[in-house]
Amino acid sequence: MGAAGRDFHNFNVFYRHNKAYEVVAFTATQIPGIESRTYPRVLAGSLYPKGIPIRSEEQLLDIIRKHGVGEVVFAYSDVSHEYVMHKGSAVIAAGPDFRLMGASNTMLKSKKPVVSICAVRTGCGKSQTSRKVCKILQDRGYRVVAVRHPMPYGDLSKQICERFGTFQDLDKYQCTIEEREEYEAYVARGMVIYAGVDYERILHEAEKEADVIIWDGGNNDLPFYKPDLQIVVADPYRPNHELTYHPGEANIRMADVVVINKVNTADPKNVETVRKNIQEVNPKATIIMGASVVTLDNPEIVKGKRVLVIEDGPTVTHGGMPYGAGTIAAQMFGASEIVDPRPFAVGSIQKAYEKFTHLANVLPALGYGEHQIKELQETINATPCDAVVVGTPIDLRKVMNLNKPAVRARYELEELGSPNLEELLSKRFK
Numbered sequence: 346m347g348a349a350g351r352d353f354h355n356f357n358v359f360y361r362h363n364k365a366y367e368v369v370a371f372t373a374t375q376i377p378g379i380e381s382r383t384y385p386r387v388l389a390g391s392l393y394p395k396g397i398p399i400r401s402e403e404q405l406l407d408i409i410r411k412h413g414v415g416e417v418v419f420a421y422s423d424v425s426h427e428y429v430m431h432k433g434s435a436v437i438a439a440g441p442d443f444r445l446m447g448a449s450n451t452m453l454k455s456k457k458p459v460v461s462i463c464a465v466r467t468g469c470g471k472s473q474t475s476r477k478v479c480k481i482l483q484d485r486g487y488r489v490v491a492v493r494h495p496m497p498y499g500d501l502s503k504q505i506c507e508r509f510g511t512f513q514d515l516d517k518y519q520c521t522i523e524e525r526e527e528y529e530a531y532v533a534r535g536m537v538i539y540a541g542v543d544y545e546r547i548l549h550e551a552e553k554e555a556d557v558i559i560w561d562g563g564n565n566d567l568p569f570y571k572p573d574l575q576i577v578v579a580d581p582y583r584p585n586h587e588l589t590y591h592p593g594e595a596n597i598r599m600a601d602v603v604v605i606n607k608v609n610t611a612d613p614k615n616v617e618t619v620r621k622n623i624q625e626v627n628p629k630a631t632i633i634m635g636a637s638v639v640t641l642d643n644p645e646i647v648k649g650k651r652v653l654v655i656e657d658g659p660t661v662t663h664g665g666m667p668y669g670a671g672t673i674a675a676q677m678f679g680a681s682e683i684v685d686p687r688p689f690a691v692g693s694i695q696k697a698y699e700k701f702t703h704l705a706n707v708l709p710a711l712g713y714g715e716h717q718i719k720e721l722q723e724t725i726n727a728t729p730c731d732a733v734v735v736g737t738p739i740d741l742r743k744v745m746n747l748n749k750p751a752v753r754a755r756y757e758l759e760e761l762g763s764p765n766l767e768e769l770l771s772k773r774f775k
Contacts, residue, residue, distance in 0.1 A: 346402060346432070348375040350495040352420040353384065353542050354569055356397075359450050361390045368393070369412040374402040375421060375663060376498060377693055377713055385502045388542055409439045418444045422592055423467050423564035423663055429591045445591075448599070452571040453545055457552050458774070461560035461572035463600075465593035466586050468660030468669065469578040470606040470637055472738060473758040474766075475561045476530060478576070481770050482557050483536075490555035491531050491538040492547060492570070494563025496524050498713055506550060507541045522712025522721075523658060526738040527561070544569045557774070564659070565593035574773055576602045576766075578635075581611035582666065584618040588626065597623060602631045602769060608761065609636035610673065631769065634761040639670050639754055641734070644678040646752045650731035651682045653749075657737050658709040662701050671736020672707060674754035680734070683707075689727040692720040710737045718745060725749075 373380040384397040417436045433443040462475045482489045497504040509528045531538040539547045560568045577600035656669040686708040712718040722745040733751040
């Protein structure tokens, strides 16, 4: 059971050459349009000459009955403990065992030092933390290569091992908006970032050109590589989620360092709740207090204007946040009104609002394929406003044509006081 990421990795490292098992299917959820494909032979290995079918999770019980399935592996992230056990109960009632795979069977060991950046939920601030860690290590003279959690939403046989070193590489691999959001910031800094499907092969390639490897996690998933230093980001806008979401709680329990981010704008009571929860389950972890500092390009475009705010898609959809950095920037820089885009949403964007009912005056930047990017563009252009605030990590104007002025909100991590990442990394990398 997966979402085109952890499921493929677990298969590759544990089941692919394991003759004790026959894998009859992957099921897919969370990401639209990623089912009805085949995990190809080139990835599935010699035991699966026809590949392995990928089906919608809605077909799970039918697959169990049809094939007499004996084991179901839950392998996706950013879901509550309650959600996981509802799925587990349905599987157990149908007969099979229900499995969650742990670190020892899924983490690959690198020849090079690995620093992992993970989180308790999606949208905590992994990317800005990763950027900060990379800069610190680069300033110390290390060759730093990042490896990003997978997002293979297209032709899997063409996405086995992807290397992004130039902006042309983003076009070469036909990256979605979600992929560009993660890769573009590294390329803009002159760094190399890898992603794909086969993370053992990716590791071997990354090791050839790195002194240190950064694991840039996705959602709140566990690292694919065994970290020498494990940094986990927590979010006081969602207090207690560090103890109630899978596998974010496992990340907290394994962490060497926990960054409590966004303390500059969060309720101090929530910050203290998160701190106490961390200390309760992992008293050995070093806690860093971090501020997510939001800036806006050309703030005069926003002041006194009616604006449409576009936020990072995963953060405000399955991440559960009602708003993000774009909304904070619009309010900080004096927008007169944040426009409700829901009446103007079309296609899959409209369906997203029906599914994620907590969303109101923000537009999630969903772009998992060319068709959805067009629907997002149509929604933006149909929404009546004076300007657009883009709260995503990339400039959407590079992938679509907008009919109104747009300005980008940017956000970077600043640690408050000591300890901080510079001190910890300097000590670890003497």
